[in-house]
Amino acid sequence: MTTNDLLELLRRHLPEIQASLTAAEYARFQDSVRRLREVGDDTRAMRFALREVRLCLLALPRENELRRRLDQFRSAGAARAAVLPDADRLDEVIRLLESVDWPTLDPVSAEIARGVRQRLLTAPARGPERLTGAAAEDPARAGLIRLTHPELGHRYPDFQFDPDTGEPRPVVQRINRMLLSDQDPWGAADWWLGGNTWLRDAPAALVGRVPDALLTEAAAALVGDGAW
Structure with missing residues (x-):
């Protein structure tokens, strides 16, 4: 062998x-x-x-x-x-x-x-070469979910970024920190990309369409901490 x-x-x-x-x-x-x-x-x-x-x-x-x-x-x-x-x-x-x-x-x-994980990796995502500013220097510190694709390497789900500016969305950064995405990126990604009974849709699909406070409350209900 x-x-x-x-x-x-x-x-x-x-x-x-x-x-x-x-x-x-x-x-x-x-x-x-x-x-x-x-x-x-x-x-x-x-x-x-x-x-x-x-x-x-x-x-x-x-x-x-x-x-x-x-x-x-x-x-x-x-x-x-x-x-x-x-x-x-x-x-x-x-x-x-x-x-x-x-x-x-x-x-x-x-x-x-x-x-x-295979399901989560099918969601639109970008590589590290498209990150800018503080997000490029330290994605975890910037509150971004980083998934690892077996062939493509590190991937950052697109819902985290403003489609016009390419900058991270503040509400996503805030909720990612609540979900401890630096410790459990897959769990955080599953919350965003999976169906949510309370919101009646995947939270990622609602970013920019519903008040940020509503998404934050839904995440707070999951982690059991109203202080957020």
Whole structure:
């Protein structure tokens, strides 16, 4: 098994890995995969980094298919077959790692969560190159939701921006902070883009069409804090 074979296995099994590891174990696993990119062309350092990835995954159940396949990768001969990974393939796995960051769930719940995220990623959005001013310098500080697309990278849902000026809408920034979008961007995006019983429509579709105070009250009802 080559390094690229291992990356393909990781790509296919990421939701399963996330569902099987604790939050701390998964965070360590994420760091170990990112380290593969940091070591560059140093083959010796790459072997140590690959060993760290494998050790992180030993927490998987023994009957897990990925865990069984890791034994093939453990042999020295297989590890030497192709130590340095394809850069594009490694970048893809890292992008996927950063987009699969929901709390540890059982496999069924993880599948549901992935479906929700796929739906949210179909909404119109822009890349970081279209951000300006303070939003470009620090999107999270500017109160913007940032989602991570497995192929396109960071995406910022369009409803957050004034269609004429391209600047962030103040009401959206305020509500995003109420929803703690910097900690749970997917949950915040789901509130905006999903149906809302109280508002009788998706909040994102009502920005600019209803008073800002009404949207703020709806968000405050969700977080249970009238102080906003």
